[in-house]
Amino acid sequence: MGRECSTAEYIYQKAGGPEEALPFDWDAFQSSPADMRIVAFDAVSGEEVVWSKKDTPQIEDLMVRVRASSTMPALMPPVHLDGHVYVDGAMGEDGGIALSQAQRERFEKFVIVLTQESGYKKVPQRFPAVYRSIFRRYPALGEALLTRWARYNETRERIFALEEEGKAHVFAPDRMPVDNSTRNLSRLAAAHRAGLSQARRELPAIREFVGISEE
Template sequence: MANMLLEKGVQFSFVCGVSAGASHTVNYLSRDPWRVKGAFTMLPDRIPEAGGFLSMLSGHGYFNADYDYWGCIEDGYMPFDWGSFSANPADLRIQSFAAETGETIVWSRADMPDLRELMDRVRASSTLPFLMKPIRIDGHTMYDGGLGRGAGIPVRLAEDRGFEKMVFVATRPAGYRKKPPSRSDRTLYKLLAQGMTPLYEAMVSRSERYNAELDHVAELERTGRALVIRPDEMPVKSTTIKTSELLRSYDLGYAQALRDWPRVERYLFG
């Protein structure tokens, strides 16, 4: 969807994202179609440096965040057009979660004056417990923004700014609901939280909060305040690192975006 919007010349005055959506946010604002696609399909070609089980066993995480968010820029494999990003006048918000306090942290452009600060915050918004090494920012250990307010659905970030119409690109098909954690899930969460009670509580309560936010999105959609783009199917998981599967997912999404463009155009431009 992001690349289709770029191809159609659609520019929003405000863009926000959580978790993988944080990467989509900054890549879209850099107006770089190659990176929009490559950031989610090309990094597996750099395994084990970019991640995988060998990376995990060596202490770098199943996804090597040190490489995936900064190393790949430094070595030129996945460059980021800071100049184009900086020239884009759109406002943005990226959300993360402070593990020790349970606080939802939201960053704007003012918090990201250079490329390293930007990528550190994109990483912080995307850090999956256990699978990725967390980063510390301003004294906080940061984890995936989906653990915070909205449980991974960022429409409140737009509402906070006073927007009454928005386009929301969802990652789950229509009718999806998260299941409550099982007893074994709770045991695993306690191990992953490593004594950080707010982190544990956020993981346990996420399904309930996520489903409540889905209800809120449905109400925004019903009243015309949101256009919701839901995938027909989601063939990959958050742990998928097989290039062929990621490319298939991208191609399916792009084809659907083209199909849905008339609906998007009507909503945006009447």
């Protein structure tokens, strides 16, 4: 009998496979001239890793990295890959919005999609000793989690400064009625509809920003 997979492994790694619930269009991905970046956090070294298309010759290589990049500490089991232990890239330098990586690659204009309202700010964790105890096997991860709020807030300030300079179009939800623990399907569906409606409203402005004319 094959090994049973966790919920996180199924959602982020298995569900996109051929003949699964949400099959990923691997042929279109391979044939596209566009590159991509996936960022994860090494729980042992405390360093970011950045993967690109060349690191994903097979769909399995892509999906395991997608899962690693999405693995929330404590809520999901870490991903073991090539001798490393990986969790969510949000633990890295920008707190979950990979602006610095894009700037290092010499991008100058950005379309940035946020998951929280424009006025949102993270706050420090209330019980740091508890987090250090939970992640005592991975102290670098524990410290990264405790300091993430500051990096995240600072990155958002940089993003809105870029928007003021005309160098970014920031898509921030008018309202975010769910969080990462919401399991009520009606609420999730309503949030999806609201986001889709807002995206349709803002699409002409995004097209204008990036220089794509209406067809």
